[in-house]
Amino acid sequence: MVTTDDNKTILDPFGTTIIEDYDKLYEEFGIQPFKPLLNQMPNPSMYMRRNVIFGHRDFDRVLNAMRNHQEFAVMSGIKPSGEFHLGTLMTAREVIYFQQQGAKAFYCIADVESYEDNKIPFERSEKYAAGNIADLLALGFNPKEGYIYRQFTERRVKDLAIIFGRTATLATMKAIYGERHIGLYLSALIQAGDILMPQLKDFDGPKPTVVPVGVDQDPHLRFTRDLAARFHRKYGFMLPSSTVHKIIKGLDGSPKMSKRKPMSYFTLHDRPESIAKKISNAFTGGKPTVKEQRESGGIPEICPVYELCMYHFEEDDKEIIKVYNDCRTGKLLCGEHKQKAIESVLKFVKEHQQKRKKYVDRAKEILQVE
Ligand code: SF4
Numbered sequence: 001m002v003t004t005d006d007n008k009t010i011l012d013p014f015g016t017t018i019i020e021d022y023d024k025l026y027e028e029f030g031i032q033p034f035k036p037l038l039n040q041m042p043n044p045s046m047y048m049r050r051n052v053i054f055g056h057r058d059f060d061r062v063l064n065a066m067r068n069h070q071e072f073a074v075m076s077g078i079k080p081s082g083e084f085h086l087g088t089l090m091t092a093r094e095v096i097y098f099q100q101q102g103a104k105a106f107y108c109i110a111d112v113e114s115y116e117d118n119k120i121p122f123e124r125s126e127k128y129a130a131g132n133i134a135d136l137l138a139l140g141f142n143p144k145e146g147y148i149y150r151q152f153t154e155r156r157v158k159d160l161a162i163i164f165g166r167t168a169t170l171a172t173m174k175a176i177y178g179e180r181h182i183g184l185y186l187s188a189l190i191q192a193g194d195i196l197m198p199q200l201k202d203f204d205g206p207k208p209t210v211v212p213v214g215v216d217q218d219p220h221l222r223f224t225r226d227l228a229a230r231f232h233r234k235y236g237f238m239l240p241s242s243t244v245h246k247i248i249k250g251l252d253g254s255p256k257m258s259k260r261k262p263m264s265y266f267t268l269h270d271r272p273e274s275i276a277k278k279i280s281n282a283f284t285g286g287k288p289t290v291k292e293q294r295e296s297g298g299i300p301e302i303c304p305v306y307e308l309c310m311y312h313f314e315e316d317d318k319e320i321i322k323v324y325n326d327c328r329t330g331k332l333l334c335g336e337h338k339q340k341a342i343e344s345v346l347k348f349v350k351e352h353q354q355k356r357k358k359y360v361d362r363a364k365e366i367l368q369v370e
Contacts, residue, residue, distance in 0.1 A: 022054055022055075022215075022246065025055060025215065025218075025244075026055065029218065029222075030057075031055035031056070031057065031215075031218065031244055032055060032056050032057065032058075032059075033054065033055060034048065034051075034053050034054055034055055034056050034059070034243065034244075035051065035054075037056070037059060037060070037063060040063060040067070041063065041066075042066060042067065042101070043101065045093075045094070045097045046315060046317075047090070047093075047094065047245060047311070048243075049317060050310060050311075050317075050320070052090075052245050052246055052310075052311055053094075053212075053243045053244065053245045054244065054245070054246055055215070055243075055244035056241065056242055056243050056244060057218075057221055057225070057239075057241055057242045057244070058239055058240075058241040058242075059210065059241045059242070059243055060241075061208045061238065061239075061241050062208045062209075062210040062241045064208075065207075065208045066101055066102065069102070070207075070208075071104070071204065071207050071208075072098075072102070072103050072104075072207055072208040072209065072210065073103055073104045073105070073106060073198035073199075073203070073205075073207055073208070073209040073210070074094075074095050074098035074099060074103040074104075074105050074106070074209070074210050074211075074212070075095075075105075075106040075107075075108070075194065075195055075197075075198050075209055075210075075211050075240075076091045076092075076094065076095045076106075076107060076108070076211060076212055076213070077091075077106075077107055077108030077109060077110050077194065078091075078092070078107075078108075078109065078110065078129075078132050078136075079110045079113050079114045079117070079118070080109050080110070080111055080114050080120070080125040080126075080128035080129040080132055081114040081117075081118045081120055081125065081128065082128060082259065082267065083128070083131065083132075083135075083267035083268060083269040083270075084131075084132060084135040084267060084268045084269070085257065085265055085266070085267045085268070086248055086257060086265065086266075086308075086311070086312060087214060087247075087248070087257065088132070088135075089139075089268065089312065090214070090245060090248075090311065090312070091212050091213070091214070092107075092135070092136050092139050092141070093139065094212035094243065094245075095107060095141065095212065096136075096139055096140045096141050098210060098212070099141065099142060099145055099146060100140075103210070104145065104146070104147070104198065104203065105141065105142075105145060105146035105147070106146065106147050106149075106194075106197065106198050107133075107136060107141065107146060107147070107148045107149075108148075108149060108150075108151060108154075108157075108194045109125075109129040109132065109133070109148070109149065109150040109151065109367065110151055110187075110191070110194075111125040111126075111129065111150050111151055111152045112151040112152055112186070112187050112190050113151070113187045113190070113191070114128075115152075115183075116181075116183035116184050116186065116187040117184060117187065122152055126367070126369045126370075127369075129150065129367055129369065130360065130363045130364045130367055130369055131269075131356075131360070131363070132363075133148060133359075133363035133366060133367060134356045134357075134359040134360045134362070134363040135268060135352075135356055135359075136148075136363075137356075137359040137362060137363060138352055138355040138356040138358070138359050139352075143362075143366060147203070148366050148367070150367060151190050151193075151194065154197075156193070156197050156200060156202065157190055157193035157194055157197055158190065158193065159193070160192065160193035160196060160197060161186065161189040161190045161192065161193040163231070164189050164192050164193065164227050164231070165186075165189050167227070167230050168185070168189060168227075172223075173185045173188065176188075176219050176222065176223050177219065188220065188223060191220050191224070192220070192223060192224040192227050195209070195211055195220070195221075195224045195240050196209075196224065196227070196228060196231075196235070196237055196240065199235065199236075199237050199238065199240075200235070205235075205236075205237075206235070206236045206237055206238050207238070208238060208241060209238070209240045209241065210240075210241045210242065210243060211240055211241070211242045211243075212242070212243045212245065213242050213243070213244055213245070214244075214245055214246075214247050215244050215245065215246065215247060216247060218242070218244060221240065221242045224240055225239045225240060228240060248304075248307050248308070248311050248312075249304040249307055250263075250264030250265060250304065251263060251264050251265065251266075251278050251279065251281075251282040251283065251304050251305075251308070252264045252281075252282070252283055252304075253282075253283030253304060263278055263281060265278075266278055268349055268352055268353070268356075269353065270349075272346050272349065272350065275342075275345060275346065275349060276342045276346065279305065279308070279338055279341055279342050279345065280338055280342070282304050282305050282308075282338065283303075283304055284298065284303050284304070284305055284334045284337075284338075285298045285299035285300055285301065285302040285303030285306065285327070286298045286303070286333070286334035290333060293330050293333055293334070294330040294333075295330060296330065297327060297328045297329050297330040298327040298328070298330070298332075298334065299327075300323070300324050300327045300328065303327070305334070305337060305338055305341050306323065306324070306327065306337075308341055308345070309323065309341055309344065310323075312348075313341065313344040313345050313348060314344065323337070
């Protein structure tokens with residue numbers, strides 16, 4: 001786990017992440033700001049336009065490939081420990097976005113990590129995985145232009161992890177991930193294999209590769225970039241690039257959505273009534289009384305309902321600016337806004353659940369599971 005000197009920011013891919021100030025991440029962790037690249041992006045995504053993707057590592061390399069119509073890859077995945085939630089929705093949409101911009105897309109089922117981190121046996125994670133891939137396909141991932149695989153059965157990833165392991169000392173692993181059981185260190189090496197596999201000759205590598213990550217996953221990128229440099233001579237690896245997105249707040253106002261706090265999050269497969277109830281009860285940036293809110297407005301910057309719409313469920317930039325201004329000036333009240341948010345979320349969720357049913361068999365076929 002990596003921390004700032006004052007311990008007010010903690011990035012731990014296997015545990016707690018606390019971010020007091022995103023700007024500090026530029027200075028202290030070497031994440032580069034994304035904003036200066038925005039004007040050069042041929043077709044920036046919603047997350048890019050809205051500064052949800054706020055940072056990157058060496059994304060210029062991928063941008064050049066995009067602008068010059070050269071080959072590049074995008075790589076991400078999901079830990080099969082449950083249904084799709086809003087964090088996995090975000091990375092899936094980012095992968096699909098880059099695939100639509102011409103990337104060869106790699107999507108990994110991180111079943112070794114769910115075994116090591118969540119103690120989920122492989123027989124059980126297989127079941128989640130098939131559902132997760134059905135979600136991915138329903139969201140628009142094109143399997144013909146992509147490669148979907150399980151860590152546990154992908155030989156090339158395991159081979160890379162073994163080869164990388166020779167140079168990873170215990171001191172390095174402790175410095176990046178804290179004191180953990182060996183299986184988690186192994187899973188970090190396997191993730192490095194995931195990130196660099198698109199650059200193997202089997203996939204016409206080396207090539208620029210972008211890994212869209214939540215900021216809590218940035219330590220994996222730092223670790224893998226170091227390995228890519230060490231093994232450059234053997235494999236010709238380029239340092240992998242990343243885009244880094246902010247972490248959406250929990251609906252209950254906690255810093256992050258978490259399974260441990262059921263009122264803080266929902267999945268795309270929860271019952272509509274349950275989702276509606278959680279949004280109705282969500283913390284807001286509103287004032288204690290209607291009168292006060294009409295007079296002095298709300299604070300969208302701290303409001304999870306605003307984030308829910310801005311990150312995921314309002315595609316129109318003009319509409320989200322209007323919501324922001326109407327909240328600030330007291331024109332929009334929280335009850336009214338929550339109702340609108342519930343309608344948008346349930347519309348999406350119901351349509352998605354219908355679509356997803358059609359892809360379950362295809363997902364099982366891709367993963368070769370029953
Ligand atoms: S009006 Fe909407 S954005 Fe503003 S504080 Fe209330 S719920 Fe949040």
